[in-house]
Amino acid sequence: MKHGKKYLESAKLVDRATLYEPAEALELAIKTSSAKFDETVEVHVRLGVDSRHADQQVRGAVVLPNGTGKKVRVAVFAKGEAADAAAAAGAEIVGAEDLVAKIQGEGFLDFDVAIAAPNMMGLVGRLGKVLGPRGLMPSPKAGTVTPDVAKAVEEAKAGKIEYRLDKTNIIHCPIGKVSFGAEKLAENYKVLLGAIEKAKPAAAKGQYIRSCVVASTMGPGVRINPAKAVITD
Numbered sequence: 001m002k003h004g005k006k007y008l009e010s011a012k013l014v015d016r017a018t019l020y021e022p023a024e025a026l027e028l029a030i031k032t033s034s035a036k037f038d039e040t041v042e043v044h045v046r047l048g049v050d051s052r053h054a055d056q057q058v059r060g061a062v063v064l065p066n067g068t069g070k071k072v073r074v075a076v077f078a079k080g081e082a083a084d085a086a087a088a089a090g091a092e093i094v095g096a097e098d099l100v101a102k103i104q105g106e107g108f109l110d111f112d113v114a115i116a117a118p119n120m121m122g123l124v125g126r127l128g129k130v131l132g133p134r135g136l137m138p139s140p141k142a143g144t145v146t147p148d149v150a151k152a153v154e155e156a157k158a159g160k161i162e163y164r165l166d167k168t169n170i171i172h173c174p175i176g177k178v179s180f181g182a183e184k185l186a187e188n189y190k191v192l193l194g195a196i197e198k199a200k201p202a203a204a205k206g207q208y209i210r211s212c213v214v215a216s217t218m219g220p221g222v223r224i225n226p227a228k229a230v231i232t233d
Contacts, residue, residue: 026182029215029219068177076095
């Protein structure tokens, strides 16, 4: 893979052989950001589990204290009072059969998070093949299937993110924007890694966090010492 001049210049600031402390790694992720836009800082954590086994899945959701810096468009599947509450909480899209039909018939997917009242899952289940691959399918584990749809909308707007293993046993999550600065990014990082640590499956054996890397959208990866990846103080 060929990289541009800016990337190569930024990469010189990172020692590939060094495993950094989290705070230092985040400082470097900011320093190596060279794009003209406000880049997102992401965390990539490889775990010592096997995602092919149900008892070794790692999945959940957490509200980042400083949000993600991204404006989140929320769609809610609900009727009646629940629909009214979702709209009042700030959901951009609220519907039931009409919303399902729009997604199925028109390919409408102009939203970042989907939330559903439990009594709507019979309908929403029809959209599994459309929403599932895009990570938009409402799920009780992620708190996006809930009778309190208004609270779920507020949390999504406040910076709630879902973390889950991919097929290579890696979790990829945004923790904010470069413009947040190292302190706010560190607060978000601490909450995310703490949640991942707490979600460790009982069936996981050996070293749980195998590797941890932070990087801005266009910047090089900065490796964190996996033994110190979780901030405990």
